[in-house]
Amino acid sequence: MGLMSNQPEKTKGPDLEEARLRQQAIGVKLRQMFDDVVNEPVPDEFLDILRRHDERAGGK
Amino acid sequence: MVERTPMDPASENQFKRDLVTLIPHLRAFARTLCGDAAAADDLAQDTVMKAWDARSSYQMGTNMKAWTFMILRNQFYSEKRRSWRQTQLDQEAAERTLVAIDDPASPLALDELRQALIMLPSEQREALILVGAGGFAYEEAAEICGCAVGTVKSRVSRARRALQGILEEGAYDRDGLPAGDAMRSILSDAERLSGPR
Incomplete structure (x- = not known):
């Protein structure tokens, strides 16, 4: 099993195909890394910034 | 500072809602620029503040995500220029990150x-x-x-x-x-x- 052992030979040759697979795998991990942070709960400090503005505006 | 026409309250509320939905993306982008998570959140918070202060210069209907990412990036590089030469900061960020990501989970x-x-x-x-x-x-x-x-x-x-x-x-x-x-x-x-x- 595994990506490397059962890849059929492509017309461009196994090296190019292998490089493409590796780039694809890196791309998947890159998005996963980014999305992991996107999916973290937003710390309260961020919302406090905008809430402070609300209070200032409301006091006028 | 240039005096700008203030936004009407409806646009302002819309702007704020849109800005809130972008916060997770700003945090993620900041994390990749800074490496270390605490510095990244400081950067992202500065960005939210700056974006809010600059809201009247934002043109409704244009790409707000790109607009806020641009603010974040400018902020990152201007802080970087103020503090260290680029190579030194990269080196430090790399070292801090190597420690910070030593997370067994x-x-x-x-x-x-x-x-x-x-x-x-x-x-x-x-x-x-x-x-x-x-x-x-x-x-x-x-x-x-x-x-x-x-x-x-x-x-x-x-x-x-x-x-x-x-x-x-x-x-x-x-x-x-x-x-x-x-x-x-x-x-x-x-x-x-x-x-x-």
Whole structure:
């Protein structure tokens, strides 16, 4: 099993195909890394910034 | 400062709602620029503040995500210029990150990718993140980085090659892992993620 052992030979040759697979795998991990942070709960400090503005505006 | 026409309350509320939905993306982008999570959140918070203060210069209906990413990036580089020379900061960020990501719960392949990423020159790293993870078109990434589309394209392709090289050759040192292990774990992870056959 595994990506490397059962890849059929492509017309461009196994090296190019292998490089493409590796780039694809890196791309998947890159998005996963980014999305992991996107999916973290937003710390309260961020919302406090905008809430402070609300209070200032409301006091006028 | 230039005096601007204030936004009407409805637009202001809409702007605020949109800004809130962008916070997670700003945090993610900041994390890739800074490496270290606390510095990244400071940067992202500054960005939210600056975006809010500059709200009347934002044109409703244009790409707000790109607009806020541009603010974040400018803020990052202006802080960087103020504090250290670029190479020194990159070195420090790399060292802090190597410590910070020593998290036993974090999947091996992701740690290795983070380490490899922090070794790239920052203009390659940001281009690759914007296009490869942030969902921006080359044109949008060019606008955010203030450079030509062709420059973004070449930075992205150089970044991809460099990342692959680092991961395959194990140019970093992690617990004496043999070279090539990083790429292997990333490949097997990607295979698993791409779903059952």
